[in-house]
Amino acid sequence: MARRLTRDFFARATVDVARDLLGQRLVHAVDGQRLSGIISEVEAYVGEADLACHAKAGKTARTAVMYGPPGLAYVYFTYGMHWMLNVITEREGFPAAVLLRGVWPEEGMAVMRARRGRPDRILTDGPAKLTQALGVDKAHNGLDMCAAGAQLYFEEGPGLPEGTTVVAGPRVGLGKTPEPWLSMPWNFRLAR
DNA sequence: GCGACGATGGGCT
DNA sequence: GCCCATCGTCGCA
Numbered sequence: 001m002a003r004r005l006t007r008d009f010f011a012r013a014t015v016d017v018a019r020d021l022l023g024q025r026l027v028h029a030v031d032g033q034r035l036s037g038i039i040s041e042v043e044a045y046v047g048e049a050d051l052a053c054h055a056k057a058g059k060t061a062r063t064a065v066m067y068g069p070p071g072l073a074y075v076y077f078t079y080g081m082h083w084m085l086n087v088i089t090e091r092e093g094f095p096a097a098v099l100l101r102g103v104w105p106e107e108g109m110a111v112m113r114a115r116r117g118r119p120d121r122i123l124t125d126g127p128a129k130l131t132q133a134l135g136v137d138k139a140h141n142g143l144d145m146c147a148a149g150a151q152l153y154f155e156e157g158p159g160l161p162e163g164t165t166v167v168a169g170p171r172v173g174l175g176k177t178p179e180p181w182l183s184m185p186w187n188f189r190l191a192r
Numbered sequence: 193g194c195g196a197c198g199a200t201g202g203g204c205t
Numbered sequence: 206g207c208c209c210a211t212c213g214t215c216g217c218a
Contacts, residue, residue, distance in 0.1 A: 079212080082211050082212075084210065099210060118213090122212095128212065129212075172211095173209085174210070175208075175210090176209095177210095
């Protein structure tokens with residue numbers, strides 16, 4: 001049984017946590033059924049000063065979880081139909097998180113196919129696709145992904161698969177976010 | 193293969 | 206009333 005990532009992993013600079021999450025495994029285990037994938041794309045959102053971060057407007061009912069301790073799940077709803085999964089980083093009181101934007105599916109493919117109803121190559125290659133495939137929604141908002149009994153958590157993965165490299169680039173979908181935040185290279189992904 | 197756009201609802205001004 | 210940390214479909218090449 002692989003080791004779970006512990007709270008100290010997330011209690012670090014958000015950009016470092018983001019990069020280090022690549023190659024680790026995201027797991028949702030329900031009733032003994034493991035759904036999992038190797039993390040292939042992430043993004044860092046760092047504090048109220050980061051104008052792309054939801055916490056830019058301060059602490060509200062929606063963003064309260066971002067001010068909690070590292071290791072919590074921050075799940076929010078957007079575009080009228082999509083759930084996004086983030087994990088809180090740094091320290092309690094400082095709002096920062098890593099958005100999970102893509103995984104390479106491993107375990108539970110049959111369930112993921114049934115939930116997505118789409119070809120395998122686009123099962124989990126987007127932030128809303130992976131929450132749909134893994135069955136993550138508002139019920140997971142605020143849950144501790146580092147707690148002993150957590151059903152949604154991270155495991156030590158294989159690291160960077162042979163022949164892959166890490167590519168850093170601007171974050172996706174930020175719309176009218178002003179510079180320099182619009183172009184900060186805080187999106188990290190695995191590429192061949 | 194690729195660009196345009198509609199769906200759809202909560203959060204904030 | 207406007208803005209989304211998006212996805213799927215459609216039209217056209």
